[in-house]
Amino acid sequence: MSLVDRPFYSARPEWKDVEPLEQYENINPLAPILYTDEYKDATNYFRGVVRDGEKSERVLELTEHIIRLNPAHYSAWQYRYETLIALNSPLATELQLMDEIAVKHLKTYQVWHHRRLLLIQLRDPNPELKFIAQSLKADAKNYHTWSYRQWLLAYFNNDDLWSGELDFVDHMVNEDVRNNSAWHHRFFVVFQSGIRDSEKDRERVIKRELIYVKQSISLVPNNASAWNYLRGILDHNKLPYLTVQVFLEAYTLDTPPATGDIVDLENPPPSKEAQLPCPAAIELLADVHELQGAEGVGKAIDLWKSLRDIYDTIRKRYWDHRIKGASHREGV
Amino acid sequence: MAPTYTPTDAYPTSTSHIQRETEELLLKHLPLPRNDDTKALYLELHKTKHMQWLVRNLAQGFPARYVSQDASQPWLMFWTLQAFSILGVALDPGNKQRAIDTILTWQHPDGGFGGGPGQAAHLLPTYAAVCALAIAGRPGERGGWDQIDRAKMSQFFISLKQPDGSFLVARHAEVDMRGIYCLLAVATLLDLMTPELVDGTAEFVRSCQTYEGGFASASQPYFGEDGALLKSPKPPLGEAHGGYTFCALASWVLLQPMSDNKLDHINETNLLRWLVQMQGVEIELGGFKGRTNKLVDGCYSWWVGGAFALLEAIHGHHSSSSHDEEKHEDGDAGWVDVDESLFNREALQEYILLAGQHPAGGLRDKPPKSADAYHTLYCLAGLSAAQHRVFPSEHKSKELKSGWKGSDNSTRKKVFTEALCWQEDEAGPVFVGGKANRVNASHPLFNLTVTHSVAIMRYFYGQES
Numbered sequence: 001m002s003l004v005d006r007p008f009y010s011a012r013p014e015w016k017d018v019e020p021l022e023q024y025e026n027i028n029p030l031a032p033i034l035y036t037d038e039y040k041d042a043t044n045y046f047r048g049v050v051r052d053g054e055k056s057e058r059v060l061e062l063t064e065h066i067i068r069l070n071p072a073h074y075s076a077w078q079y080r081y082e083t084l085i086a087l088n089s090p091l092a093t094e095l096q097l098m099d100e101i102a103v104k105h106l107k108t109y110q111v112w113h114h115r116r117l118l119l120i121q122l123r124d125p126n127p128e129l130k131f132i133a134q135s136l137k138a139d140a141k142n143y144h145t146w147s148y149r150q151w152l153l154a155y156f157n158n159d160d161l162w163s164g165e166l167d168f169v170d171h172m173v174n175e176d177v178r179n180n181s182a183w184h185h186r187f188f189v190v191f192q193s194g195i196r197d198s199e200k201d202r203e204r205v206i207k208r209e210l211i212y213v214k215q216s217i218s219l220v221p222n223n224a225s226a227w228n229y230l231r232g233i234l235d236h237n238k239l240p241y242l243t244v245q246v247f248l249e250a251y252t253l254d255t256p257p258a259t260g261d262i263v264d265l266e267n268p269p270p271s272k273e274a275q276l277p278c279p280a281a282i283e284l285l286a287d288v289h290e291l292q293g294a295e296g297v298g299k300a301i302d303l304w305k306s307l308r309d310i311y312d313t314i315r316k317r318y319w320d321h322r323i324k325g326a327s328h329r330e331g332v
Numbered sequence: 333m334a335p336t337y338t339p340t341d342a343y344p345t346s347t348s349h350i351q352r353e354t355e356e357l358l359l360k361h362l363p364l365p366r367n368d369d370t371k372a373l374y375l376e377l378h379k380t381k382h383m384q385w386l387v388r389n390l391a392q393g394f395p396a397r398y399v400s401q402d403a404s405q406p407w408l409m410f411w412t413l414q415a416f417s418i419l420g421v422a423l424d425p426g427n428k429q430r431a432i433d434t435i436l437t438w439q440h441p442d443g444g445f446g447g448g449p450g451q452a453a454h455l456l457p458t459y460a461a462v463c464a465l466a467i468a469g470r471p472g473e474r475g476g477w478d479q480i481d482r483a484k485m486s487q488f489f490i491s492l493k494q495p496d497g498s499f500l501v502a503r504h505a506e507v508d509m510r511g512i513y514c515l516l517a518v519a520t521l522l523d524l525m526t527p528e529l530v531d532g533t534a535e536f537v538r539s540c541q542t543y544e545g546g547f548a549s550a551s552q553p554y555f556g557e558d559g560a561l562l563k564s565p566k567p568p569l570g571e572a573h574g575g576y577t578f579c580a581l582a583s584w585v586l587l588q589p590m591s592d593n594k595l596d597h598i599n600e601t602n603l604l605r606w607l608v609q610m611q612g613v614e615i616e617l618g619g620f621k622g623r624t625n626k627l628v629d630g631c632y633s634w635w636v637g638g639a640f641a642l643l644e645a646i647h648g649h650h651s652s653s654s655h656d657e658e659k660h661e662d663g664d665a666g667w668v669d670v671d672e673s674l675f676n677r678e679a680l681q682e683y684i685l686l687a688g689q690h691p692a693g694g695l696r697d698k699p700p701k702s703a704d705a706y707h708t709l710y711c712l713a714g715l716s717a718a719q720h721r722v723f724p725s726e727h728k729s730k731e732l733k734s735g736w737k738g739s740d741n742s743t744r745k746k747v748f749t750e751a752l753c754w755q756e757d758e759a760g761p762v763f764v765g766g767k768a769n770r771v772n773a774s775h776p777l778f779n780l781t782v783t784h785s786v787a788i789m790r791y792f793y794g795q796e797s
Contacts, residue, residue, distance in 0.1 A: 012606040022452065024449060029430070030409070030492065031389055031408055031409055031412055031434070032409070033394045033402055034393045035397050039399055046335050047450035070399050070402050073403045073447075074447065074452065074502060075450075078505065082504070113505060113506040143549070143570050143571075147550070150567065176345040176346050176347050177343070177627070178347035178517045179345075179347060180571055181623045183571075184542065188567055192565060193552075193567045196552070220343045222338070222340070224625055225625050235602070243360040250401045259782060271343075273342065274466055275341055275396040310517055315611065317673040318674055
């Protein structure tokens with residue numbers, strides 16, 4: 001399928017000086033791809049250009065054409081980048097072109113990496129945040145888009161760039177509280193990329209994050225992303241799991257406890273619509289008990305058994321493994 | 333009783349919508365009522381159909397929509413050849429020769445392999461091409477093995493090395509865990525592993541483990557004022573992901589013979605937890621997903637299902653090292669027996685058989701998607717991982733060590749023995765749907781059969797009998 005109505009390179013006089021290079025000349029390849037004529041024509045000329053080492057404006061046209069037909073053609077991207085640099089081409093113009101191409105091919109590694117190369121040269125990261133946010137509207141869990149955002153923040157690492165990030169990620173989590181990419185981004189921003197001035201008071205930050213994730217769990221208890229985030233906070237800051245025991249217990253019951261009028265910010269209860277008990281809460285409560293001597297291990301084993309037999313039967317063998325491991329250590 | 337839907341807590345979001353849609357679709361592929369007779373009908377592996385599908389691609393070529401794989405031609409070849417191997421089929425000598433001749437056209441004059449003739453060298457197609465040659469090739473003239481330019485390949489590898497121990501996948505390209513794995517697998521197969529090549533690489537791999545327990549695509553290095561690499565922060569870029577986790581874990585295992593035991597360890601407890609959490613529940617037919625709160629997909633049968641065997645290798649390494657009783661800070665002191673039973677093997681086989689097979693041949697992500705070469709291999713490899721237990725055997729390791737010809741204390745010997753001491757547990761296999769569904773075991777580190785792994789490594793390490 002042709003993208004634009006254009007003659008083949010083989011029919012264009014201005015390409016006459018390039019000898020096209022066929023892909024397979026002397027062999028009958030096994031498992032070939034049945035290309036379109038347009039693709040064959042363009043890549044024959046690309047191979048010819050690479051062989052000759054030509055770097056010129058028309059190479060930019062040719063590589064753009066190939067990229068549009070097959071954005072995963074990494075050699076075309078590589079050669080295009082080297083041509084841009086050799087010609088001293090305006091990279092801001094290239095970035096504009098990329099705005100359009102990226103949206104069409106969000107799932108391709110190369111479109112995002114090419115952007116990185118351009119940004120490293122252009123050194124103007126701030127407008128990128130908006131572009132990325134826009135791209136995430138089309139595909140909210142796109143791996144490349146998120147890691148590009150994280151790279152951008154970490155690589156340029158200026159306060160301006162970081163300043164709106166917590167609000168941004170809060171917005172993304174609110175859009176879809178089950179979006180694990182957004183949760184990971186929150187962890188990246190809060191805990192993993194160095195400490196910025198506004199985040200120096202670690203105790204306050206940890207407290208804030210614990211409340212944030214507990215509130216989220218209370219709204220939607222069966223959300224693995226939030227539970228993993230909670231575990232992440234505890235592990236990363238070396239806080240004992242015991243810290244959250246009181247919070248957990250309500251989520252391990254069959255029905256939400258009667259709450260009355262007291263609002264406990266530290267221990268928000270499950271919502272009225274919550275489908276309880278929540279296996280992730282049972283699992284974490286077992287982890288809490290496991291560290292509390294022989295009696296605790298006994299309680300942990302009961303919880304693991306309930307997961308194995310009732311609440312999370314698919315992972316039967318893993319729960320057996322936990323039971324065996326704990327019994328072995330405690331001699332229970 | 334029909335399996336229940338994943339709870340939404342009366343709080344729907346786009347994730348729960350698409351999850352519910354998928355569950356409804358998968359439910360239709362669950363034979364009901366689930367009595368043994370009807371189930372057996374559904375649980376047949378359609379070997380002949382898949383074979384025919386693979387042969388068609390090989391002989392007639394891939395249709396035009398595979399243009400998107402034009403830079404992955406070695407992958408199309410590897411996926412197809414390895415799918416044959418897992419199904420227990422070998423190519424005839426004529427087609428083997430065509431395969432070898434085709435693969436050699438992808439070798440770059442400056443070392444490594446590209447995605448097709450005239451394409452730049454890249455770590456991913458280099459792995460695919462070398463593995464395809466392990467299957468189809470042989471020593472000697474036109475055999476493929478002696479035509480691999482190993483010296484130039486080493487130079488190509490070194491040219492991609494980064495200060496944080498990672499590697500670019502190609503010149504001017506990205507750093508990516510898949511590339512690290514591909515490089516280490518090839519370096520192991522072809523006897524190119526050196527301490528200089530992999531200096532700092534294990535530390536890079538470790539830095540990609542996220543708080544969830546799985547691994548990310550890469551991590552971001554920070555450098556001090558003096559230009560020296562900082563130990564921290566080194567934030568992972570991207571969330572824990574099945575494909576990267578397999579690559580990271582396999583890399584970690586491949587790096588063990590090169591390590592001096594002074595490395596920080598990865599957090600095995602969290603890794604194991606994350607891996608088991610990737611298995612979908614009953615209504616997802618027990619398939620694996622690649623990230624938290626994403627959908628099950630047949631390809632993760634290998635990337636996640638296949639990773640359990642690798643965990644076992646790390647454990648084996650611990651127990652055979654002098655740090656036997658050492659307790660690690662990250663809480664993996666409680667590691668007891670890792671056995672074959674950490675994930676639900678039967679359920680994974682059911683997913684592949686019920687949802688992974690396309691009625692017209694070939695395997696797929698999930699219904700109603702069409703089959704493709706990538707999913708065909710990784711569903712079959714996942715089925716293989718679910719059927720067989722392949723583990724690093726102390727016995728086999730001793731055997732290899734005593735049979736080693738050459739310098740006794742070499743790193744090469746360690747690399748060779750640790751890569752090849754994997755053995756199938758003969759008592760272990762579980763065949764859902766009956767023994768007719770048996771497929772061959774695949775080497776957990778390379779995704780080649782053990783026979784192919786042994787043959788190519790014996791040749792390049794000069795250990796042929």
